[in-house]
Amino acid sequence: MVRFCIFGAGQMGKRHARTLAEHPNASVRSVCDLLPTAAATLAAQHDAITMPNMETALADPEVDAVVITTPASSHAELVVAAARAGKAIFCEKPLAEDIPNARTAVAEVKKAGVPSFMGFMKRFEPSHLALIQAVRAGDVGKVELVLLTNRDPKVTLLDYSRETHKTAPYTLLRESTVHDFDMARALLDDEPVEVYVAASNLVEPEIGRLGEVDAALTTLKTDSGALCTINNIWRTTYGYDQRVEVHGSEGMLRAENRPETSLVRYTAEGALHDRLLSGPPDGAQFYFHKYAEAYPREMNHFVESLAKGSPPLISVEDGYRSQLLVEAAVESLKTNRPARVAE
Numbered sequence: 001m002v003r004f005c006i007f008g009a010g011q012m013g014k015r016h017a018r019t020l021a022e023h024p025n026a027s028v029r030s031v032c033d034l035l036p037t038a039a040a041t042l043a044a045q046h047d048a049i050t051m052p053n054m055e056t057a058l059a060d061p062e063v064d065a066v067v068i069t070t071p072a073s074s075h076a077e078l079v080v081a082a083a084r085a086g087k088a089i090f091c092e093k094p095l096a097e098d099i100p101n102a103r104t105a106v107a108e109v110k111k112a113g114v115p116s117f118m119g120f121m122k123r124f125e126p127s128h129l130a131l132i133q134a135v136r137a138g139d140v141g142k143v144e145l146v147l148l149t150n151r152d153p154k155v156t157l158l159d160y161s162r163e164t165h166k167t168a169p170y171t172l173l174r175e176s177t178v179h180d181f182d183m184a185r186a187l188l189d190d191e192p193v194e195v196y197v198a199a200s201n202l203v204e205p206e207i208g209r210l211g212e213v214d215a216a217l218t219t220l221k222t223d224s225g226a227l228c229t230i231n232n233i234w235r236t237t238y239g240y241d242q243r244v245e246v247h248g249s250e251g252m253l254r255a256e257n258r259p260e261t262s263l264v265r266y267t268a269e270g271a272l273h274d275r276l277l278s279g280p281p282d283g284a285q286f287y288f289h290k291y292a293e294a295y296p297r298e299m300n301h302f303v304e305s306l307a308k309g310s311p312p313l314i315s316v317e318d319g320y321r322s323q324l325l326v327e328a329a330v331e332s333l334k335t336n337r338p339a340r341v342a343e
């Protein structure tokens with residue numbers, strides 16, 4: 001039985017706690033949140049105890065692993081503390097808000113020798129996973145072009161932008177595009193070395209007033225010349241648009257969107273399928289619908305890796321590599337030039 005402490009009892013903490021509670025070989029031992037009522041509510045749902053602070057939570061010998069679902073500004077600190085306490089680590093993206101903290105987090109995890117996982121759940125969505133496996137099996141030959149579409153149906157990160165902006169602006173790149181950077185890395189044959197970003201404020205004027213952007217086109221280039229293009233925007237009229245395409249020397253693979261239902265209406269004007277899978281049109285947590293299978297799959301994978309003693313598919317090292325791409329993207333946006341990815 002792997003016993004977990006959840007840091008951060010918000011929407012992601014609740015989501016992951018549910019998966020752990022349903023797993024036969026995992027349990028939620030404790031919950032720690034800056035808001036005692038949030039911790040108490042989640043703990044009560046899973047027959048767990050609350051912990052008043054990070055130090056007490058990590059000193060508990062009955063905790064084997066942690067789930068870090070606090071905001072990004074505390075991720076690196078919590079990873080370092082958990083590693084030093086000898087706990088296995090599941091950390092939500094992003095790993096950090098800058099390169100030095102990301103580097104320290106990876107170094108401490110390596111030094112402690114604890115298993116780690118980063119919550120890049122998009123890799124676990126069944127079509128994405130099948131596509132990644134097909135690419136890695138050589139189905140398209142040498143990978144030449146990767147095209148990633150990641151468009152949210154609505155702005156949900158405005159409040160988050162306000163908070164993040166104080167510490168590390170460019171919320172779109174740090175919170176959304178970081179998922180695409182991980183997906184790009186999973187699909188390209190080698191690491192990107194150059195990043196170019198063009199971005200705008202097209203959707204919500206308040207985002208522009210904060211000095212943030214809500215639409216971006218990002219290009220990545222690897223040493224061998226392979227290219228990846230990522231397009232992000234924080235508003236569509238037709239649902240959550242998530243597409244992945246890989247072109248290689250021997251063919252092309254594409255993971256398409258799924259509509260809410262398989263219903264197709266045929267009329268004199270043509271055929272119309274349902275809206276793209278996003279949950280209720282006014283719902284904020286559209287990703288819980290599209291990635292409904294991915295969240296439990298990633299957590300179950302982590303628990304099973306711990307049980308088997310095998311390295312999880314994604315680790316804090318991947319979090320670090322994606323952070324390097326985020327920081328290069330921010331630099332490119334600031335300088336309006338391609339930026340080299342740091343080593």
Ligand SMILES: NC(=O)c1ccc[n+]([C@@H]2O[C@H](COP(=O)([O-])OP(=O)(O)OC[C@H]3O[C@@H](n4cnc5c(N)ncnc54)[C@H](O)[C@@H]3O)[C@@H](O)[C@H]2O)c1
Binds near residue numbers: 011121
């Ligand atoms: N993978 C995904 O699809 C996905 C989706 C949404 C959010 N996220 C990530 O998950 C993380 C959490 O996001 P959320 O939407 O659940 O946020 P949230 O605001 O719903 O919850 C965060 C919780 O953490 C608590 N908290 C803040 N600092 C803390 C600290 N130092 N120690 C303990 N508790 C602390 C807050 O009080 C709050 O209850 C973020 O890093 C975000 O980027 C990932």
